[in-house]
Amino acid sequence: MFVSFLTLSLATSLYAQSSAALDIDVKDQDSIKSVAKTLAGGIVDSYQSGLKKDLIPGLFPDPYYWWEAGAVFGSLVDYSYLTGDNQYDDLLGEGLAHQIGEFDAFMPSNQSKSLGNDDQSTWGLTAMSAAENGFTTNKIGNLSWDVLASNVFDTQALRWNEKTCGGGLNWQIYQFNNGYTYRNAISTGNFFLLAARLAKFTGNATYTEWAEKAFNWTQEIGLVSEEYRVFDGTDETRNNCSDINQIQWSQNIGIYTEAAAHMWNLTTNDKWRNTLNGFINTTFDVFAEKNILTEVACEKNGKCNTDQKAMKGIATRSFARAIASAPFISDYLTPLLEGSAKAAAEGCSTKNKQVECSLRWTSQNDGSSGLGESFSALAVVQALLVPNAKPLATKSSNATSTGSPTESNPAASGSGQPAENEGAADTIVASRSLVVVIAVLAAALL
Numbered sequence: 001m002f003v004s005f006l007t008l009s010l011a012t013s014l015y016a017q018s019s020a021a022l023d024i025d026v027k028d029q030d031s032i033k034s035v036a037k038t039l040a041g042g043i044v045d046s047y048q049s050g051l052k053k054d055l056i057p058g059l060f061p062d063p064y065y066w067w068e069a070g071a072v073f074g075s076l077v078d079y080s081y082l083t084g085d086n087q088y089d090d091l092l093g094e095g096l097a098h099q100i101g102e103f104d105a106f107m108p109s110n111q112s113k114s115l116g117n118d119d120q121s122t123w124g125l126t127a128m129s130a131a132e133n134g135f136t137t138n139k140i141g142n143l144s145w146d147v148l149a150s151n152v153f154d155t156q157a158l159r160w161n162e163k164t165c166g167g168g169l170n171w172q173i174y175q176f177n178n179g180y181t182y183r184n185a186i187s188t189g190n191f192f193l194l195a196a197r198l199a200k201f202t203g204n205a206t207y208t209e210w211a212e213k214a215f216n217w218t219q220e221i222g223l224v225s226e227e228y229r230v231f232d233g234t235d236e237t238r239n240n241c242s243d244i245n246q247i248q249w250s251q252n253i254g255i256y257t258e259a260a261a262h263m264w265n266l267t268t269n270d271k272w273r274n275t276l277n278g279f280i281n282t283t284f285d286v287f288a289e290k291n292i293l294t295e296v297a298c299e300k301n302g303k304c305n306t307d308q309k310a311m312k313g314i315a316t317r318s319f320a321r322a323i324a325s326a327p328f329i330s331d332y333l334t335p336l337l338e339g340s341a342k343a344a345a346e347g348c349s350t351k352n353k354q355v356e357c358s359l360r361w362t363s364q365n366d367g368s369s370g371l372g373e374s375f376s377a378l379a380v381v382q383a384l385l386v387p388n389a390k391p392l393a394t395k396s397s398n399a400t401s402t403g404s405p406t407e408s409n410p411a412a413s414g415s416g417q418p419a420e421n422e423g424a425a426d427t428i429v430a431s432r433s434l435v436v437v438i439a440v441l442a443a444a445l446l
């Protein structure tokens with residue numbers, strides 16, 4: 001318990017419910033679940049107070065951007081799956097359904113001002129989690145989560161940009177947005193991860209090929225260095241992408257680690273084993289203090305912005321999925337998750353239903369509180385439940401149905417003959433629905 005709260009609760013104990021830090025036993029599944037329940041409850045409570053003020057389902061109030069809501073919904077969907085506590089499922093189904101948008105690909109036009117490829121794919125990865133977790137809802141009609149995730153993939157594969165820099169995804173979808181010419185590691189990284197997870201889910205080799213192609217490009221251009229550092233990004237207007245912005249973020253190493261782990265799982269190829277070892281080296285060399293994750297670029301100087309405060313949550317939930325796909329890395333990453341979860345829980349306090357969590361996990365409370373901090377604490381705590389979770393669904397297991405399991409792929413219903421030997425992108429263009437193509441054209445015209 002932190003001094004400030006201790007003082008406060010002593011002073012006001014007759015009137016207010018006391019606050020308490022969260023104790024966790026990282027070896028005890030019940031203890032982990034109980035802490036996760038408190039954290040999820042706090043996040044849902046703040047979401048619901050936002051909703052009461054006429055907010056649209058699936059959003060959190062300012063200053064939280066659209067993407068962050070997508071990331072938080074993903075971890076709440078995971079919460080239901082990992083703990084069996086499904087009390088929020090209706091609420092989550094409603095929120096997710098509201099953000100699917102006009103093209104069934106998480107591109108709501110009223111979010112276009114902040115709609116980067118990385119934002120869209122964050123929601124796409126949440127749909128992927130819903131598919132893998134067998135999350136059911138009656139809110140999405142005849143759509144299914146895997147189709148929504150593959151629609152995101154298809155729209156992004158069509159945006160793969162070889163006009164300059166040899167490939168990659170631009171940060172922004174719309175050219176009118178600032179930052180369009182930037183090629184950031186997270187846009188291509190999320191696409192790499194989505195492709196790898198779709199490959200695992202469907203068994204379709206087209207996705208495996210795209211995942212490898214995306215990763216190859218990040219190495220060729222230097223976003224992933226020889227030492228397996230993942231740098232922030234590069235700009236297509238500056239020397240053909242050869243000037244690299246070398247800031248490193250935990251979410252980037254997390255996303256790339258997870259994707260590499262799925263690729264190793266799919267191929268058991270030494271290329272991916274080596275890549276994975278390299279990313280783990282970087283994780284410890286750059287981001288860990290003892291066995292606790294830090295956001296090195298901004299945590300200590302107090303300069304993390306709202307987005308950056310959520311990054312350790314993205315990283316740690318990816319590390320947990322990486323371990324499940326590539327068990328040989330468990331000896332390295334499990335201690336990091338346990339150390340981080342314990343420290344993160346101890347940095348949280350509760351007051352009534354509200355939860356406040358420290359951004360820093362390496363020291364006691366740094367006085368911060370917010371959605372990113374609570375989300376990160378939830379993500380790292382429930383990451384410890386992943387090894388005991390029931391197996392993830394795949395397309396053939398039918399576990400992702402939303403009431404009409406046979407209607408598994410409506411988006412492909414308009415397919416013609418796939419083009420021959422034109423590469424993965426052309427195959428996808430030929431086989432996917434008009435809706436997806438229209439979504440991309442609309443983006444190009446706006």
Ligand SMILES: *[C@@H]1O[C@H](CO)[C@@H](O)[C@H](O)[C@H]1NC(C)=O
Nearest residue numbers: 056098099100101102108110
């Ligand atoms: C924005 O678009 C989404 C998806 O079409 C919709 O659910 C939502 O009500 C719209 N309005 C706002 C303010 O988000």
Ligand SMILES: *[C@@H]1O[C@H](CO)[C@@H](O)[C@H](O)[C@H]1NC(C)=O
Nearest residue numbers: 164165166167220221240241
């Ligand atoms: C730009 O970089 C890509 C990828 O490395 C390379 O294939 C292409 O030839 C380069 N173009 C120019 C004009 O240097």
Ligand SMILES: *[C@@H]1O[C@H](CO)[C@@H](O)[C@H](O)[C@H]1NC(C)=O
Nearest residue numbers: 208209210211212213214216
């Ligand atoms: C990726 O690069 C490797 C070697 O550098 C190459 O063998 C492989 O064909 C490439 N894969 C794709 C999909 O481009």
Ligand SMILES: *[C@@H]1O[C@H](CO)[C@@H](O)[C@H](O)[C@H]1NC(C)=O
Nearest residue numbers: 227228274275277278279281
């Ligand atoms: C990871 O670090 C170990 C120990 O320093 C080193 O032996 C190994 O070569 C590194 N692996 C990669 C892929 O960089």
Ligand SMILES: *[C@@H]1O[C@H](CO)[C@@H](O)[C@H](O)[C@H]1NC(C)=O
Nearest residue numbers: 265266268324325326327392
């Ligand atoms: C691949 O991942 C699954 C979990 O998704 C796991 O059960 C399986 O053991 C992994 N395969 C290998 C070779 O480790």
Ligand SMILES: *[C@@H]1O[C@H](CO)[C@@H](O)[C@H](O)[C@H]1NC(C)=O
Nearest residue numbers: 395396397398399405406407
């Ligand atoms: C999946 O659904 C199809 C079509 O409804 C059915 O034929 C098949 O038996 C189901 N598979 C499993 C594993 O339930």
Ligand SMILES: *[C@@H]1O[C@H](CO)[C@@H](O)[C@H](O)[C@H]1NC(C)=O
Nearest residue numbers: 141142143407409410411413
């Ligand atoms: C799914 O539902 C929508 C609207 O409810 C309808 O327009 C569409 O034709 C349906 N698609 C399929 C494949 O049933």
Ligand SMILES: *[C@@H]1O[C@H](CO)[C@@H](O)[C@H](O)[C@H]1NC(C)=O
Nearest residue numbers: 204205206207418427428431
């Ligand atoms: C694999 O996925 C691609 C891209 O979505 C699609 O064009 C192709 O038809 C799929 N192949 C099979 C065998 O389902």
